[in-house]
Every structure is written in C-alpha cells, then in structure tokens.
Amino acid sequence: MLRKTTRETTFFKNSRVLKFASVENTPFFIESVGGLCYLRFMDRAKLAAAFQREMDRFLARTPKSAKLFEDAKKVMPGGVPMSWMSKWPGAYPTFVASANGSRFTDVDGNEYIDLCLGDTGSMTGHSPKATVDAIKAQLDNGITAMLPTENALAVSQDLANRFGLPLWQYTVSATDANRHVIRYSRLITGRSKIVVIDRCYHGSVDETFATLDAAGNTIAREGNIGAPVELNETTRVVEFNDLAGMEKALAHGDVAAILMEPAMTNVGIVLPEDGYLKGVEALAKKHGTKLIIDETHTISAGAGGMTAQLGLKPDFFVIGKAIGGGIPTGTFGMTHEMAAEIAAKVDREVVDTGGIGGTLAGNALSLASMRATLTQVLTPANFAHMAKVADRWSDGVESAIADCKLPWHNNRLGARGEYLFAPKAPRTGREAADAGDFELEQYIHLRLLNDGFLLTPFHNMALMSPVTTEADVDAHTAAFRTMCEEIASWS
Numbered sequence: 001m002l003r004k005t006t007r008e009t010t011f012f013k014n015s016r017v018l019k020f021a022s023v024e025n026t027p028f029f030i031e032s033v034g035g036l037c038y039l040r041f042m043d044r045a046k047l048a049a050a051f052q053r054e055m056d057r058f059l060a061r062t063p064k065s066a067k068l069f070e071d072a073k074k075v076m077p078g079g080v081p082m083s084w085m086s087k088w089p090g091a092y093p094t095f096v097a098s099a100n101g102s103r104f105t106d107v108d109g110n111e112y113i114d115l116c117l118g119d120t121g122s123m124t125g126h127s128p129k130a131t132v133d134a135i136k137a138q139l140d141n142g143i144t145a146m147l148p149t150e151n152a153l154a155v156s157q158d159l160a161n162r163f164g165l166p167l168w169q170y171t172v173s174a175t176d177a178n179r180h181v182i183r184y185s186r187l188i189t190g191r192s193k194i195v196v197i198d199r200c201y202h203g204s205v206d207e208t209f210a211t212l213d214a215a216g217n218t219i220a221r222e223g224n225i226g227a228p229v230e231l232n233e234t235t236r237v238v239e240f241n242d243l244a245g246m247e248k249a250l251a252h253g254d255v256a257a258i259l260m261e262p263a264m265t266n267v268g269i270v271l272p273e274d275g276y277l278k279g280v281e282a283l284a285k286k287h288g289t290k291l292i293i294d295e296t297h298t299i300s301a302g303a304g305g306m307t308a309q310l311g312l313k314p315d316f317f318v319i320g321k322a323i324g325g326g327i328p329t330g331t332f333g334m335t336h337e338m339a340a341e342i343a344a345k346v347d348r349e350v351v352d353t354g355g356i357g358g359t360l361a362g363n364a365l366s367l368a369s370m371r372a373t374l375t376q377v378l379t380p381a382n383f384a385h386m387a388k389v390a391d392r393w394s395d396g397v398e399s400a401i402a403d404c405k406l407p408w409h410n411n412r413l414g415a416r417g418e419y420l421f422a423p424k425a426p427r428t429g430r431e432a433a434d435a436g437d438f439e440l441e442q443y444i445h446l447r448l449l450n451d452g453f454l455l456t457p458f459h460n461m462a463l464m465s466p467v468t469t470e471a472d473v474d475a476h477t478a479a480f481r482t483m484c485e486e487i488a489s490w491s
C-alpha cells in the first residue's frame with residue numbers, strides 16, 4: 001500500500017528550488033502517466049541528505065572553481081559563456097584546466113574520466129593527435145579565406161562514401177545545416193510546414209521547439225524563447241515510432257520536410273522499432289515530402305551512422321560536432337535530384353541573401369580537422385573499439401541495476417549507453433521524458449562527478465571515445481554499483 005508524503009526538504013541550487021518529499025518504508029512508488037506506469041524514487045529525505053553530502057564534498061574539492069565562478073558572474077550571465085553550462089548539478093560548474101584523451105583535469109587538480117565528451121563534440125577523445133597535427137599544419141597556411149581547399153574535396157568524398165549521399169555543403173554547426181536544408185526543402189516543394197518528432201533536438205532551429213499537448217495539438221515547448229510565430233504555423237509534431245501519426249501529419253499536403261534523428265538521443269536513447277524508419281521513408285516519398293536525417297549524435301552507431309547500417313535513403317543528411325574533432329563544424333549532404341531542383345529554383349548569385357551561407361562556413365581550418373578526424377580517428381576499427389567498451393559499460397550498469405533490484409532500464413546505441421528511471425525501454429520521446437526523475441538524476445550526476453566521472457548533464461548518458469579503456473569503464477562500474485547499493489538500502 002502506498003503511503004502519503006510525510007514531509008519535504010527544500011534547498012536552493014543555482015537559484016532553483018529543489019523539493020525532496022520523503023515517505024516511510026519504501027524507496028519507490030508507482031505513478032501512472034498517460035496510461036503507463038513508472039516506478040519513482042520516493043524517499044526524498046534520504047535523497048536530500050545524500051545530495052547535501054555530495055554538495056559538501058563538491059565544495060571541498062573545488063575551491064578554485066568556486067573563486068573563478070564568483071569572478072565570472074561579474075562579466076557573464078550565470079557565470080558561464082553559454083547558459084546551458086549552468087545545468088551541471090554542483091553549486092557551480094567545474095572549470096577545466098586541461099583535457100586529453102578520455103580524461104580532463106579541473107583547475108583544482110582533480111582528474112575525471114570524461115563520459116560526456118563535449119556532448120559528442122569530443123567523441124574522438126580530447127585533442128586526438130592526428131587532428132591536432134592537421135590543425136597545427138593548417139594554422140601556418142591560413143585559417144579562412146572564403147575559398148575552397150583540397151581538403152574540401154577529400155572530406156566530401158569521405159562523407160559520400162560513408163553516408164551514401166553524393167553531394168555535400170559545409171556550415172559552422174549542425175544547427176546551421178538543419179536551417180539550410182529546411183529552407184531548401186521549402187524552396188523545392190513550395191510548402192511551408194515541417195514535421196519533427198516530439199522531444200527532439202536539432203540545435204537552435206525555431207521550428208523544432210514544439211511538442212504535443214494532451215489533445216495531440218502542436219504547441220511551443222516549455223521555455224521556448226522568442227518564437228517568431230505560433231509553432232503550429234510552421235510545424236507538426238509526431239511521436240517517434242508512430243507511423244499512423246506520421247501518415248496523418250503528411251496527409252494535409254503542406255509538409256515540406258520531415259526532420260528527425262534515426263534514434264532519439266537528447267531526451268534519452270529511444271530506439272526505432274523494426275520497419276519504422278523505412279516506413280517513414282516510404283511515407284515521405286508517397287506524400288512528396290523531403291526526408292532529412294540528422295545524425296549529429298547517432299553517429300555513435302558506427303562509422304556510417306544508422307543511415308549506412310540500415311540502408312536509409314534520405315533526401316538530405318545533416319551531421320556536425322564529432323566529425324571536426326572538437327573544431328566547430330557542420331555539413332549537409334543531398335542527392336543529385338535535390339541539387340538539380342535547387343539549381344532550377346534559385347540563382348547562386350542571390351542564395352547567400354536568402355538564408356544559405358556563412359562567412360566562416362567551409363573554412364580551411366575546419367576542413368583540415370575534418371579530413372584528419374574522418375580518415376584517422378573516426379575509423380571503422382576505432383568504432384569497433386568504442387562499441388566494445390560501450391557494451392562493457394552497459395553490461396556493468398545493467399548488472400548493478402539487476403543485483404540491486406532497481407526499477408531502471410539501460411539502452412544502447414553503438415558507442416553510447418544510458419540508463420533511465422523506468423523498468424522498460426521507452427518507445428517515444430514522451431515516454432522517455434516521463435521516465436525522468438530530476439532530483440535523483442542530480443544526485444547521481446553529482447556523486448559520480450565527485451567520484452571522478454562526468455556524465456552528459458541532460459540525461460544519464462555515457463559516450464565512449466577511441467581512447468576510452470576497459471579500465472575506465474570498470475572504474476565507473478565499481479562506483480556506480482556502490483551508489484546503487486546505497487540507493488537500494490534507502491527503505
């Protein structure tokens with residue numbers, strides 16, 4: 001029998017109030033959300049006490065970061081160069097002194113095994129030698145000139161071989177690449193709307209910050225900043241793994257493009273059901289809608305991403321982050337058919353004033369880093385190693401979860417693994433979001449950070465690099481198991 005909440009403990013974190021409600025006798029309760037049942041952690045008093053213990057530990061370990069943060073708040077909003085850097089669970093972000101391979105060291109001298117890896121930006125490992133050597137060589141030969149280099153040809157050939165699309169263009173980020181292919185899709189089709197997946201993330205693209213309300217209507221997501229129009233004017237939202245919903249969204253005849261990841265990653269790992277992606281591909285073709293696949297994160301699946309693995313045939317393809325080895329870059333591929341339709345509808349003399357371009361796009365430094373990274377770091381052999389150690393990480397996590405009888409589930413995607421606070425894998429973004437437990441997640445992240453492990457801050461995801469070792473993974477498994485044993489004892 002479930003017991004009612006008996007008390008709450010409140011404290012502040014980064015100007016947010018966190019409330020931990022405690023209950024007697026059991027660490028979990030069952031909550032029904034949208035007809036699905038989730039097992040929630042409930043002994044909030046013990047959780048709050050454990051969090052405060054870890055906060056005290058964090059403060060003791062990071063006095064130099066604390067001082068830098070106090071000074072940084074005077075010249076940067078929130079004391080960070082980008083707002084999301086404040087989302088870490090400590091009282092302030094850990095300031096990095098150096099990073100190399102699978103590890104980084106903070107300004108206080110603490111060393112960490114990095115399982116975040118720049119949220120994929122450093123999936124190569126920090127400062128891979130081949131990439132660094134190429135960057136150093138290019139620095140002596142020009143950084144940017146608004147003219148092509150030989151590396152642009154080599155990178156385009158490599159991308160075509162990996163992902164199957166023959167023609168490539170370059171941007172400064174995957175966000176820009178997504179914006180460009182959306183514009184091109186609207187140009188080609190003469191249609192205004194795009195379809196995105198609920199709880200997706202494709203960078204700071206206006207049309208993508210939409211979700212579904214309880215009635216299935218497209219609305220702005222919470223926190224959507226400065227939307228130029230109501231989101232239902234530009235966007236339709238469909239749940240992942242819902243072919244019927246996709247058919248309904250496309251049947252209006254006004255959708256220019258579907259923008260999607262082949263597996264969801266930002267809300268948590270949500271894998272496609274058998275036949276789903278090929279079904280989306282068929283529906284797009286049936287309704288004259290362009291299919292855009294964004295593999296910026298799902299490149300973790302292998303050297304050619306899920307597009308190569310599953311034989312997908314998108315009209316456009318987007319990727320960024322990891323392919324530059326840490327140097328900002330983005331790129332998009334297209335079929336010959338798309339290129340011909342674009343050329344027939346827009347004059348290259350005016351395309352830059354119509355929303356396609358960027359002064360630093362395709363710069364010499366980015367292309368040099370991409371060439372070295374693709375040919376010498378993100379190789380099939382290195383991906384095989386990454387998948388092997390990722391499986392070892394997931395095996396360790398799953399063993400600890402099972403032995404401690406925690407109602408959690410772990411998902412795998414090549415070089416990635418992630419545990420969610422639900423007993424089975426989610427099939428939609430909404431199910432993944434509903435499986436979250438913010439306070440529990442904050443505790444886990446802070447504890448593991450104090451133990452020397454950095455997870456991706458937005459979820460419980462770990463990413464492996466070519467230089468992540470079995471010893472790195474085993475060290476995490478030991479720390480994770482000890483933590484799980486303590487959580488399981490809170491009853």
